Amino acid sequence: MVRPVMPLSRIIGQIQGEFSGPCLIFIAGIHGNEPAGVKALYNVFGALENSKATVFGSVYGVAGHLWALERGRRYEKQDLNRIWDQQRIDAIDKGDFIPHTQDEKQQLALYRELRKILKKEKGPVYFFDLHTTSGPTKPFMTVNDSLINRRFTQQYPIPMILGVEEYLDGPLLSYLNQLGYVSFGFEGGQHQDGGAVDNHMAFIYLSMVYAGAISKHHIDFKTYHDRLNDQQQIFEIFHRQAIASSDQFKMNPGFMNFQTVEKGTHLAQLNGRPLHATTNTQLFMPLYQDQGADGFFLIRPVAPFFLKLSTLSRKLKLEQLLKYLPGVKRSKDSANALLVDKRIARFLRRPVLHLLGFRSKEMGETHLLIRHREVHTHKASYKNCHWNRW
Template sequence: MLKSNSQTSRIIGQYSRGQDGPLLIAIGGIHGNEPAGVLGIERILELLCIEPTYNPSFIYNGTFVGLRGNLAALKAKKRYIDTDMNRLFKIDHIAALRRDMSQARSEDRELIELLDTIDDLMCSIQHSRVIFLDIHTTTAHGGIFSIPQDNSESVTLGLNLHAPVIQGMNTGLAGTTMHYFTKQNFGPFTNGVCFEAGQHDDAESVDNAVSAIVNCMRSIGAVAARHAEQKHDDRLLEYSKQLPTLCNLLYTHHIKPQDSFVMNPDFVNFQPVTEGDLLAQDKHGEVRAPMSGFMLMPLYQAQGEDGFFIIESLEGY
């Protein structure tokens, strides 16, 4: 069964073969200038649709649903319209919006619509557990990675995507999907991971998103390992072979628009930096690395609340 919807609908598509199993909810385009997740989900739905033709023994356990995060921003091809949607997933904020939408911004409306859609899906689709896969891309080049929730199952899921896992990002941020789609809010059989599929405009980011979704399906038992093509493993392993496997967040450089923050050019994800290296400029002057480590998500776009992150590789991985 494949339900495909028009280009601007919240639900990209839904796939099931009537078998019991997990509900995998993949979300693309929480940031509107990051279409790779949406395109990857669209391609996965096409592949699932034709798979039984080529592979009659193909079994899919449970249900896969793909959702668009921020419809208005996707249409505008901007990170956001009024405010960053991936900082709004806060229990108090959502409760306030549910009481009164009169002051709601564009992203507040998107947030409530998305959550209502997810509530409807969870009520209407039988599932043994629910897994949220939130797919993003970065302004910088240089590697893919996943951001797990603060629990070991989520870290394992991230490692099973076969991309570097960055722990501790949830302490450097607030109100992200990974803070909200949790066991505390959705019950004990809930798990989630965020996947960064590459650079915003790189066509390979779509392929990376497809491979991450396939690896996720295999990790949660939605598809048997023999039905998940080796090329998806190979692709992400090759992409990240020079990168550390498990990392920890050391530092977040928060910025405000009035800081006039400008990242120095040509930094890439996972680039080694040494304490004191010149990284950026702002209204106070030079911004230097406060410690040694690896650069992550240097900001090369006008919109954003974080200039860069510094991470360390955890030994033993």
Template sequence: MERIFAELDSGQPGPLVIVIAALHGNEHVGFRAMDRLAVTLKHGDFIGKIVGVTGNLIAANRNSRFIQRDLNRFFLSDYLNESHSDVPEWHEARHLIDHINVLIEGYPKDQPVHLLDMHSMSGHGTPFTCFPHTPANERIAHLLPLPAIADLVEILPGTLTAYYADKVTTTMVVECGQHDAEITQVVGENALACFLRVTGCLVNEQCYQDAEQFLRFHVEGTDQIFTRVKYRYHIEHQGYFDMQPGFRNLQAIDNGQLLALDKGDEVLSPFAGRVVLPCYQKQGDDGFFIAVDE
């Protein structure tokens, strides 16, 4: 597995789209989406350049979310200084930044640069997009045929998309579905195609229409949802947090509803809303989020 794992160059002026796969090493949907794109995309279907970049290379080779620290919480000046060089993710973060910066700096300055960070989740439920809060990002999110979640990036310090929010034209996250579900890979392929279209890279209208129709059908009418994260449950006792079974991403929940047990203590919803990214894996300290529709 390589840091730069795919590169598609149209030979024509156009956007640079950087596709990040496996920022969490057990989330491989970005690899498969780019592999599929390389097979199906024909000369003349797109303009500009599309580059696939591996996030946490060491963790991806081990199919583990991370080795010692969550890489997608590491993009802060306090963590990127050499005092954290004993952590494997420090080296991953520095190498990843170096590779992305080379791509950006080597691209024509009159062309836009877009970064798409592709993820999957431990629970089942509806795919979605989220983004750092900028007008350009919000515009792209509204164009994609997926539910959009605002303020999720803001509530999580140190994400890659937040780090690059003021360095490129747009940065976007797409959560494609449950890690091991085959449909997640299909969602990833189609979400990538739609992102390429709305950023001006994909010019084959039929490719876009097919992808858009698939996603709208898959999310079952929830594509118009725009919801805002208001709450994050931080796991205090890693290894002792147990989400109640059966919660699906973006499922409606009630005030006071039992959501999880944390070291045996009941965790109740502080208000009604939608549960976002319920945690059904042992690594990580994000138990769940709650969002409220706008």
């Protein structure tokens, strides 16, 4: 069992290498009931301090929700991983944001710490958001589908989920991706599974190798790789079962992450009404905890051909043609965004938008707000990275 983390500081650990190199920032415990990543970072930093391994660049371990971690609670009143919207960030930057809840106080402190690191470091910069799930699961990654994210994460021998940010409001990773950095999440197992700590340690070491912060010959690379080694498959989300604060939701027992379910399978109860699978599909992140706004997701595999076609379309910048189509116009309220009238541009469904590199948000029943994933990418920063030479 992974016990709640006792009082700690915002910086779990920091290593400044003797030689120049990348900047790796591991964020753990943004949810207070997910201490495995925090404990893994303590273990890794402790081991590296006592080893003779040469570290290139800098490595940081940053704790998320200190108040919640000390109490073993997910959050106080607001999910710290759902309040990183642009309006909030703008208010913080202007000095207009006054935190009231513990969640808001933690956000402000975490934001200032991350900005301080970014101001100091030259990069290339990598962000890793460490999590666990309420239900049983094998390790996997959640990835915003920019080309640099996709290329970097394809080094790992584990499944990845694309597009989760389209179904969530204000996650930290969306903010970090909008800054243009390689940023993605790792889910290391179930909250209270002791193996989740070991999974996180393996992921941290592999990440350091893949980013060029440490040589694979200076760690037990094979052991860490073999611990996570699984079918390297890519999925996308196509349905989210949202839960309002007033809803009564109960997931039926016994479901596992990535489990295949047949059409008609009774999945959960929502306000006394049964919820069934509407098609043959795979279940993703079924909710088995009291706090949370996501009951479950449904996912499907992404064909390799589609990924190659998507890469080609972005290299050719075909997305630039979109603004000339009927039913598409620039958004007045959001920079670098387009507003799509679904009644006119009926062919612009999510698969087409994903192909062109856009992520979308529903704006009522008639419109989509879309942003291109590559707009803010720090392409030059990663140009000479070994994983980006293809």
